[in-house]
Amino acid sequence: DTAVSQTPKYLVTQMGNDKSIKCEQNLGHDTMYWYKQDSKKFLKIMFSYNNKELIINETVPNRFSPKSPDKAHLNLHINSLELGDSAVYFCASSLEQGSGYEQYFGPGTRLTVT
Amino acid sequence: TQLLEQSPQFLSIQEGENLTVYCNSSSVFSSLQWYRQEPGEGPVLLVTVVTGGEVKKLKRLTFQFGDARKDSSLHITAAQPGDTGLYLCAGAVGNEKLTFGTGTRLTIIP
Numbered sequence: 001d002t003a004v005s006q007t008p009k010y011l012v013t014q015m016g017n018d019k020s021i022k023c024e025q026n027l028g029h030d031t032m033y034w035y036k037q038d039s040k041k042f043l044k045i046m047f048s049y050n051n052k053e054l055i056i057n058e059t060v061p062n063r064f065s066p067k068s069p070d071k072a073h074l075n076l077h078i079n080s081l082e083l084g085d086s087a088v089y090f091c092a093s094s095l096e097q098g099s100g101y102e103q104y105f106g107p108g109t110r111l112t113v114t
Numbered sequence: 115t116q117l118l119e120q121s122p123q124f125l126s127i128q129e130g131e132n133l134t135v136y137c138n139s140s141s142v143f144s145s146l147q148w149y150r151q152e153p154g155e156g157p158v159l160l161v162t163v164v165t166g167g168e169v170k171k172l173k174r175l176t177f178q179f180g181d182a183r184k185d186s187s188l189h190i191t192a193a194q195p196g197d198t199g200l201y202l203c204a205g206a207v208g209n210e211k212l213t214f215g216t217g218t219r220l221t222i223i224p
Binding site for chain 1 (some may be wrong): 144145147149151154155157158162164200202206209211212214216217219
């Protein structure tokens with residue numbers, strides 16, 4: 001069974017569209033994250049939720065809106081997509097909030113905006 | 115914002131050689147992690163170090179946390195093609211978010 005799963009794996013869309021990426025973890029973890037990895041492979045945190053509560057919200061355009069319906073799910077909705085949003089988006093989870101805990105990453109969603 | 119610089123950015127060596135990857139910062143970290151990422155997949159944790167000067171070994175991989183907890187190194191002995199991947203260090207202060215390094219892309223040539 002996949003520990004952290006994301007859908008879709010690939011997403012190709014045009015500028016201006018709205019899209020969502022879904023993430024689910026079956027590890028029983030309390031904390032979930034969204035990261036963005038750019039073309040240079042730099043991985044940067046966007047959001048973190050602990051037990052459905054937003055705890056980290058980095059400097060991300062408000063076109064990006066995370067939603068956590070329960071602690072096993074963290075979805076990412078993006079409005080008015082721009083070329084610069086093209087990247088690989090990773091969902092991750094950890095047992096609890098705290099930097100010392102191992103983070104388990106999903107396989108990533110490659111978003112291409114044309 | 116803590117910045118973690120990794121060097122080298124790219125490294126391509128022959129199978130059987132040894133190598134060292136460095137992760138440096140001007141900030142002091144309470145813990146530092148190393149991840150390996152293979153193409154098309156997410157990063158996977160290799161090790162966490164928390165004490166200055168700490169050395170941890172994972173088979174042919176040796177990780178060291180600097181005495182001042184500002185830097186770390188990863189040494190691989192007798193590299194194998196299966197070691198190929200993107201190596202990422204990640205540090206944090208207290209319970210703050212993890213900051214990932216700039217990455218080292220390692221290729222082991224059979």
